[in-house]
Amino acid sequence: MSNTVYIGYYFKVKPVQPATEILIAELGFAGFESFVENEDGVTAYIQKNEWQKDILDDIQILKSDEFEITYTFSEIEQVNWNAEWEKNFNPIVVDNLCSVRAPFHEKANTKYDIIIEPKMSFGTGHHETTHMMIQHILNNDFQNKSVLDMGCGTGVLAILAELKGAKPIDAIDYDNWCYLNSLENVERNNCKNITVLEGDASLLKNKKYDIIIANINRNILLQDMHTYAACLNKNGMLFLSGFYADDIPVIKAECKKHMLKFIEKLERNNWVSLKFIN
């Protein structure tokens, strides 16, 4: 429970994605500190002493004709974050094998039981892309493989990789909150083989991995593909997600440029996740 005074903005977004994701990114840059997503959009919180009347003036997505975004806001004396997460984070189970739940949920009866304190980071397993990446990890051999989890969010994929026997594992995110949250979750799940790093693809000079997992977005993946390809050991596997079915041709073309061979596609609600090998 925090005693800080917050301003809460309640955004309704149509259609909800990808606009909500973009909105959260922009609000984060503007100083908003915490976000709770729901089926209509997102509630975003900023500390009152960080707030100004024109705080939303530079939020570009609010000016877009492609999305309809409405909002109200109000001052909140105290935010009970635990209650907020409890309301918004349901445990999930992937293929009856892996569950992702919060500490306040009951212990799951699956082979892999991952505990995530989601806070603000992406990666609760609720998102289609995380779900499919979990499926890829479940379906492939990770035993004793070196792994990079690029854009690790809460660290959920790196944690599953360790549970499947991978080592060593680097989990990287450029967002400070995700970096801190991943460190917390790695410890919470007693992982011993994961190094969490704050940064981006520029950290990957001279690094080599047997497996690279990157659930980010189309543009970052296209931009950094040459780096991923250079970091992948011979016979390595690359798992990509964070984009739509329509983006498959451009992602495949970029991979082909780097001699990465397409192997498999998973799809959920128009989001996709692809496997490549080199």
Ligand SMILES: C[S@@+](CC[C@H](N)C(=O)[O-])C[C@H]1O[C@@H](n2cnc3c(N)ncnc32)[C@H](O)[C@@H]1O
């Ligand atoms: C879609 S989330 C995926 C989180 C988690 N891996 C999962 O599967 O649920 C993408 C993550 O990538 C991070 N990210 C975005 N661009 C990045 C970049 N250039 N370098 C490193 N991390 C990045 C974001 O901060 C975010 O946590």
